[in-house]
Structure formats: C-alpha cells, structure tokens
Amino acid sequence: MQNLVEPSAAPTGLRERKKRERREALIDAAQTLVLERGLDAVTVDDICASVGVSTRTFFNYFASKDDAVLGVEEFSPSAGAVQDFVAGGPTGDLLDDLQVLVADLLAHQVMSLERVHRAIKLVEREHRLLARHMWWIENLRTGLIDAFDRRRTQHPFVPEPELLAMVVMALLRTTTLEWERLGRTGEPVDHLGSVVDQLRALVCPGRPPGDPGSPG
Structure with a gap:
C-alpha cells in the first residue's frame, strides 16, 4: 500500500486505531476476568473498571458482556x-x-x-x-x-x-x-x-x- 495519504485522512486513521485499541483492551479485560472468575461473576462495570472507561463507552463497542468476551463484531x-x-x-x-x-x-x-x-x-x-x-x-x-x-x-x-x-x-x-x-x-x-x-x-x-x- 502506498504511503500517500491526504492530510485530512490522517486524523481519521488515528481515531480508528485508537478505537481499535480500546476495543481490543475491552476484549482482553473481559476474557481475562471471565477466565479468572467465571462468566456470572463478572459484570460490565468490572470490565470497564479494568480498562478505565465508562459503561457508556463499553456499549459503544458491544451490545452485551457476552459479546465482549467473544469479541463479536x-x-x-x-x-x-x-x-x-x-x-x-x-x-x-x-x-x-x-x-x-x-x-x-x-x-x-x-x-x-x-x-x-x-x-x-x-x-x-x-x-x-x-x-x-x-x-x-x-x-x-x-x-x-x-x-x-x-x-x-x-x-x-x-x-x-x-x-x-x-x-x-x-x-x-x-x-x-x-x-x-x-x-x-x-x-x-x-x-x-x-x-x-x-x-x-x-x-x-x-x-x-x-x-x-x-x-x-
């Protein structure tokens, strides 16, 4: 892929990368916590606290705790x-x-x-x-x-x-x-x-x- 990017496209790329990184962090936290405690013992609040985001942010990425554990997209x-x-x-x-x-x-x-x-x-x-x-x-x-x-x-x-x-x-x-x-x-x-x-x-x-x- 050529490294020729319109200047206006760079911020969008950075935003998308940060969104991807946050999504992956939520998956990692959900999977790690559920592996440690079991599915029923982990809440969305627990996952959010582990990553340092709000529950509102969580639901921008996933419809449910189960989807975060599976990485559904x-x-x-x-x-x-x-x-x-x-x-x-x-x-x-x-x-x-x-x-x-x-x-x-x-x-x-x-x-x-x-x-x-x-x-x-x-x-x-x-x-x-x-x-x-x-x-x-x-x-x-x-x-x-x-x-x-x-x-x-x-x-x-x-x-x-x-x-x-x-x-x-x-x-x-x-x-x-x-x-x-x-x-x-x-x-x-x-x-x-x-x-x-x-x-x-x-x-x-x-x-x-x-x-x-x-x-x-």
Whole structure:
C-alpha cells in the first residue's frame, strides 16, 4: 500500500486505531476476568473498571458482556467485494472468485488468534456463550448464501450455495491453520493461494496449481 495519504485522512486513521485499541483492551479485560472468575461473576462495570472507561463507552463497542468476551463484531465481505462477486466478477471463474471473497474476509478479520483461542476456550467452559457464537457464524453463513443465490440468478452455476458457504468456511479455517503451521509468517491471507491450490488438486487433479479457468 502506498504511503500517500491526504492530510485530512490522517486524523481519521488515528481515531480508528485508537478505537481499535480500546476495543481490543475491552476484549482482553473481559476474557481475562471471565477466565479468572467465571462468566456470572463478572459484570460490565468490572470490565470497564479494568480498562478505565465508562459503561457508556463499553456499549459503544458491544451490545452485551457476552459479546465482549467473544469479541463479536460484524464479519462479512465488504459491500464492494460482494457486489463484484454477484455481478460475476472479478474473473468469472467461480473458485477464483470465491478466493477473492475469502481474501476480503481475511483482510477484515481483525481479532488476533490469541483472542480467538481464548474465546473458544471460554465457549467450551461457559455453555451460555455457545448460542451467541453460533449466531455469529450463522450470520456469516446466511450472508454468503444470499450472495451466492444472487450470483447464480444472473450467472448460473452448478454447486449449491450451501456447499459454497461450507467451502468458504473451510478456506477461512484452513488458511489460518496453515499460517499458524508455518510460524505465522506474513498475514493469513498470504497463505490462501496455497490452500486453494490444495482444493483444486482435490477437485481437479490434472490441473496445474494456480492455473485459472476451472468451470463455474
């Protein structure tokens, strides 16, 4: 990315960074306190006191204590990426275009793996959190299926949208695991291409890795 930024954009970037840092501090505090005391023994006031913010500030970031513990936030492809995909782009090849969608999702996945792992640990311990966690996953899944349905209306393809949603989920998880396996070099999205090549090797065994043009 070029380091050419309009002067008026700099304060916005600084504000966004500070908002992100405060949000992460609230997640860290919520997860740490719940790991120490248990979910029912921790209040929003406790979390706020740990970070040094007001409850009003807390609710600017999270709808509930449970959401702070899970680090719940909107997780979906950008509107531009969805619009391009629905219109049959950016390449016209279904798997390649799915890869672009997954790359867009990974670019917006801002919660660190440490926080994700703590959230998973807490879901396993605090069963009440499971329903909220499942809602978050289902929200992503249904949004993807809607995009796939809309594309298929304009540009027919064979695979069912439900199957494509499962492929996206698998690519997200496998790419992150690959990133971890290789020592967290670069960003997770840097490893997406090799994971997609593995998928191609499964469904198109005679096709060279990275070769575009699979049937849609």
